[in-house]
Amino acid sequence: MSLRYALLAILRVGPLSGYDLQKQFSQSVGHVWHAPDSQIYPELRKMETLGLIEGEEQTRGARGTRRVYHVTEAGDASYREWMQSPIDYLRVRDPAHLRAAYLENTTPAAAREFLRRHIEHWESELDQFEGELHHIEHVSNPMLMRRLEVTPPEERERTIEFKRFAYEGLAERARIEIAWARRGLALVDRLEH
Secondary structure (H helix, E strand, C coil), rough: CHHHHHHHHHHCCCCCHHHHHHHHHHHHHCCCCCCCCHHHHHHHHHHHCCCCCCEEEEEECCCCHHHEEEEHHHHHHHHHHHHHHCCCCCCCCCCCHHHCCHHCCCCHHHHHHHHHHHHHHHHHHHHHHHHHHHHCCCCHHHHHHHHHHHHCCHHHHHHHHHHHHHHHHHHHHHHHHHHHHHHHHHHHHHCCC
């Protein structure tokens, strides 16, 4: 269900085609909620069937058309209700920490390789999150710029600060994962000797 509300959050800024919505998704919400294209289009069709969005065919070029989606009043009400409802937290499914719990069943070399890859992954994520924080600081993220265009001037600081807050949390999570894996490397070394 979170995918539905992520899509509504983007479409509340203004109408978009499915293609443009995918691009906006990957540049913004995609950092906190991964969804492949194969999930986005079916969800748009479901949302349209439920009356949360409305699609409109627009001419594109000499022969083509594209479907542009708008949020309906029902979609806006559903989004606002979701924003005010408590989150149903799910139990963690974390393959890296699951594997770490059983590293005694592999070689020290394989354990080190696993931990190094974990560090590389989270360093890459950290780079992305810090890049987004830079874009937020300089108001240069395309989705943020679109959102601010439709936000009353007195609300713009709130919008920027909550985006910063979210990405600071993601960056902190990445730093914690990197530090954890480095402690794991030290642990492998200590236990090997």
